[in-house]
Amino acid sequence: MREAGQLEPFEDLDVLADQYARACDGADRSQRRRLREDFVREALPFAGRLARRYRGRGEPTDDLEQVARLGLVKTVDRFDPERGSFTAYAILTITGEIKRHFRDHTWGVHVPRGQQDRVLEFVHARAALTGELARTPTVAELAERLGVEESEVLRAQTSAAAHSTESLNSPLGDSTSGSEMGDLLGGPDGDLTLVDDRATVETLLCELPARERQLLALRFWGNRSQVEIAEELGISQMHVSRLLSRALTWLREAMLSDTTPPWTGSGGSEHRVLVTTGPDGVHARVHGEIDRDNAHVVRRELLNAGGSCGHGRRLVVDLSGVPLLSAAGIAMLGAVHTVARGRNVTMLVTGVPAYAIRILEISGMRALVDGCTR
Incomplete structure (x- = not known):
């Protein structure tokens, strides 16, 4: 040998x-x-x-x-x-x-043996066609060369990408920098889980009255304090706190329920004055908050109700359905009382909130209250 x-x-x-x-x-x-x-x-x-x-x-x-x-x-x-x-x-x-x-x-991930063989045929055909055409062949040209459907070529092309993989711990650039390939990958985006909630809140905000939308915008988008909001809107800071609390409570309930709950605060379509006429006079039941935004509306409705009483009869104003009576509401009651007295109509207010009794006394309208407070 x-x-x-x-x-x-x-x-x-x-x-x-x-x-x-x-x-x-x-x-x-x-x-x-x-x-x-x-x-x-x-x-x-x-x-x-x-x-x-x-x-x-x-x-x-x-x-x-x-x-x-x-x-x-x-x-x-x-x-x-x-x-x-x-x-x-x-x-x-x-x-x-x-x-x-x-x-x-040499495969980075597991690929069935039959698919591996097709990938090798695909790689060889692509190299041969690239040399013949002097360009990258199309999927249709590869399918014709291999005698298979275009879907088979696409699957082989996808599988070929799994042949060579890189570790996420591979260094980037200078090995002394300490950066790895995995550093380029982003982390979980927690805001993605809030997309549905944001869309729902936007829809619900459109159902709130304009005043509540303005308050929420000033507080959470304008980053204004309650005191600053109160000065801008001409109401008390306590009133701002109540309005914000009620709006947020309603939004929370609406987010957690399948049907949108009705808005019962002032400024919404549910605010109303129900007037009934009896043998001894007129009974006006007020629903909703009374503040400077709607006091003039309630005043007009109460005056209309008082005008239908007639001389010597009574106008009973029931405030048991009023969750908030602001200073503008107190002034409105005083104005209605003055007009009613000029018409010889006895005005009586029932269901007055306990905190408003003292204010009525100071305003000289204690006689309006029949002693029934809440």
Whole structure:
């Protein structure tokens, strides 16, 4: 046999295999081991040439040559001279080992074996068409070359992207910076979970009266304090606090319920004065808050009710449905009382909030209250 390290042409392997087979006949175990080592050593250049055919596919050349050499050893151990050419058997065995290495060890994620084979066909066809067309081939052109549907080409293209992956711990740029690939990925965006809530709140805000919308805008968008809001709107800070609390409570209930609850505060469509006429006079039941925004409306309605009483009759104003009676509301009652007295109508106020009794006394209107407070 030839000296180790000599390059052998492809056809010489069959001669070497024939010489190796004849030399092994009648040799003992140690002699066969030496002959085997010599044969493998002289065939190594052939295995190296097969391995170098697969360069540039993402695997180090040294690793490919190592796989090819293992395939050569398997070929030598399994070769039977009676079954044909050693060279043909070696090519099949070594290339099979190299392809198996690509299939089992070079994919970043698991891809079925059949799909891996289609990916290899796709890669080869794309490279060939790129050379022929001098441009990147289209999906239709690849499908025609491979004789498959375009959907198969798209699946192979997607699977090919899984062949080579990078670790999130791969360094970025200068390794001394300490930055890794994973640093480029954003974290969970908590605001995404609030999209539905924001859309719902925007819809509900449109159902609030204009005054409440203005208060909420000044407080939460304008970042104004309650004192500043009170000065701008000409009401007390306590009144601002009540209005904000009521608006927020209604929004919270509306967010948690399937149906929108009715708005019962002042300024909404539910604010009203219900007037009933009896044998002794007129009964006016007021619903909703009374402040400077609607005091003039309530005053007009009460005056209309008082005008229908007639001389010597009574006008009973029921405030039990009024959750808030502001200073403007107190002044409104005084104005209605003055007009009613000029018409010889006795005005009586029932259901007055307890906190308003003292204010009525100071204003000289204690006589309006029948003693029924709440």
